[in-house]
Amino acid sequence: MGITARDVMDTHYHTLSPRDTIAEAVNLFRRASRKEGKRIFGMMVTDDDGHLRGMLSMYDILLFMRPKHVHIWGEMEDIELGGLLETAFKKARNIQVGDIMSTDLVTVRPDTHLMMVLDVMIKKHVRRIPVLEDQRIVGMIYISDVFTFFFKDLSRGDPDRT
Amino acid sequence: MSIPGKRNVLSGLKVSAAMRRQVVRLPQEASLEQCIRQCIKFKINAVLVTDAAGSPLGVVSKTDLMGAYYADLPISTPLSSVMVGPPIFCRPDDYLESALDTMYSTRVHRLYVRPGDSEPVTGVLAYPDIVGLLYRFCRNCEMSVFQRRPERDEDQMRRAISVREVMTPSVVSHGDTQSLVEVMEGLSAYRFGAVLIRNRADLPVGVLSKSDLVLAYMRGMDPGTRAAAAMASPVQSCDVDEPLSGAIQRMIFSDVHRLFVHRRDPAQVIGVLSLTDAARARSGSCHACVSSRIRVDQTS
Numbered sequence: 001m002g003i004t005a006r007d008v009m010d011t012h013y014h015t016l017s018p019r020d021t022i023a024e025a026v027n028l029f030r031r032a033s034r035k036e037g038k039r040i041f042g043m044m045v046t047d048d049d050g051h052l053r054g055m056l057s058m059y060d061i062l063l064f065m066r067p068k069h070v071h072i073w074g075e076m077e078d079i080e081l082g083g084l085l086e087t088a089f090k091k092a093r094n095i096q097v098g099d100i101m102s103t104d105l106v107t108v109r110p111d112t113h114l115m116m117v118l119d120v121m122i123k124k125h126v127r128r129i130p131v132l133e134d135q136r137i138v139g140m141i142y143i144s145d146v147f148t149f150f151f152k153d154l155s156r157g158d159p160d161r162t
Numbered sequence: 163m164s165i166p167g168k169r170n171v172l173s174g175l176k177v178s179a180a181m182r183r184q185v186v187r188l189p190q191e192a193s194l195e196q197c198i199r200q201c202i203k204f205k206i207n208a209v210l211v212t213d214a215a216g217s218p219l220g221v222v223s224k225t226d227l228m229g230a231y232y233a234d235l236p237i238s239t240p241l242s243s244v245m246v247g248p249p250i251f252c253r254p255d256d257y258l259e260s261a262l263d264t265m266y267s268t269r270v271h272r273l274y275v276r277p278g279d280s281e282p283v284t285g286v287l288a289y290p291d292i293v294g295l296l297y298r299f300c301r302n303c304e305m306s307v308f309q310r311r312p313e314r315d316e317d318q319m320r321r322a323i324s325v326r327e328v329m330t331p332s333v334v335s336h337g338d339t340q341s342l343v344e345v346m347e348g349l350s351a352y353r354f355g356a357v358l359i360r361n362r363a364d365l366p367v368g369v370l371s372k373s374d375l376v377l378a379y380m381r382g383m384d385p386g387t388r389a390a391a392a393m394a395s396p397v398q399s400c401d402v403d404e405p406l407s408g409a410i411q412r413m414i415f416s417d418v419h420r421l422f423v424h425r426r427d428p429a430q431v432i433g434v435l436s437l438t439d440a441a442r443a444r445s446g447s448c449h450a451c452v453s454s455r456i457r458v459d460q461t462s
Contacts, residue, residue: 060203063203063204064202064203064205067415067417068205068290068417069290069294069414069415069417087416088416088417091417094394095202096381098380098381099199099202099377099380099381100199100202100203101199103195103196103199104196
C-alpha cells in the first residue's frame, strides 16, 4: 500500500455553517489560521448534522466582492474608492455563506493514493480537498501539505541539502 | 449640411465593443439552487442552459426563478423545467443599434453572441453592458460634465441630460407588511425588476427586487413572509434634476441596476431610473453627442 490521503490529511479541520455571514467567515479564516499556524483561506461548509454541503474559499468571496463593471473601474483613476467600497461591504453583510459557496465538490477517500490526490488538485485547480469516509468528513488535504510532504521526501535524497 | 436625424452615439458601433466575454452556463440537469447561487456570485440576471455537448438550449433568468418560487417548485428542480428557449442570438459584428432593437422587439434583456449559427457562444450582451460603453465614451469626451471647467460650467450643465428626461415617471410600491407572494404578483403584473416598499406612514423604507426574492427562495423563506423581512434597505435614490451622468456613475460603481427618483426630498419618490432606461435613451449623458455626430458627418 502506498502513501494515501490518510497520511497527509489534516484532521484538525474547521467548518462553516451555511447561515454564517461573509464577515463571520472571514473572521473564522483568521482565527483558524492563527490556531493552525498556517494561512487558511478555505473551509468546508456543513449542515446541522455535520454533512458536507459545500466549500467556501477566499476566491468565492472575492468573486462576489468584485464589481460587476470591473472593466470600467480600471479606467477611472480619479474615482474615490472609499464610499463605494463601503457600499460593497454593506451589501456583503446581507450575504450568507450558503449563498455563494461552491457546491460542485471534489472529494477523496482516506485510502486514495496521494498521487491521485495530486492529480485531482492539478486537473481541477483546487487547493484543498475534503476527505470523506462513508459520507462522513474525516479530514482535509491542503495543497501546501502535499507540497511539504513531497519536498521532505525529495530533499531527503539530496546530499547538498542544508 | 445633412443632419442625420436618427444618429446617436451608438451609431456605427458593433456588439463586440460592448459584450461581456464571461458567459455563465449550467447544464440542463443543474438545479434551481445552483442557478441562484451562480446569479448571486457573478452578479448576473440569467444563466445560459446547455445540453451535454455544451450547446445552448435556453435561458433561466431571475424572472423564471421568481416564477418557480411563486409556483412553489422544489429548489432541486432541474433548470430544464423552467428554462425559456432557445436563447436569442446576435453576432459580434452586428451593430449595437440593431441588437438593441432586437432586445426591445423580442422583450428580452440579453442576447447571446456567437459568430455563426453552429458556433460556440463567445459573449453576452445586456443593457448594463451598453450603458457601461456609453459611460466610458462620455467620460472621455471633452464636452462632458466629467471634464468640467469653471469657465464652461453653465454651458456644460445646460447641455447635460437630466434624470428627468430618461426616467420612468411612475413607481409601483407595496406595504412592508404585504407578503412576498403579493409582491411577486405585483412585479409580474407590471414587468418591473423591483418595487418600493413603504411603511404604514407611507414612507419608503426599502426595495424588494427579483434578486432579493430569489435569495429568499434559496434560503427557504416562506412565500407568505412579510416583505420587510427580505427587502434591501435603505432605498438608493437620486434627485430628478440631477445630471444623468452622475446617476449612471452611481449605478455602475455601486452595482445597482436602478435608482428611485425623488423630487428634493428623498421621501417623495416620483419615478425610477434603471440602466435599461439609460441604454434605451441611446445617447451618452449629454446633448453634445448629437452635435458631435453632425460635425463628423459634415467632414466625411
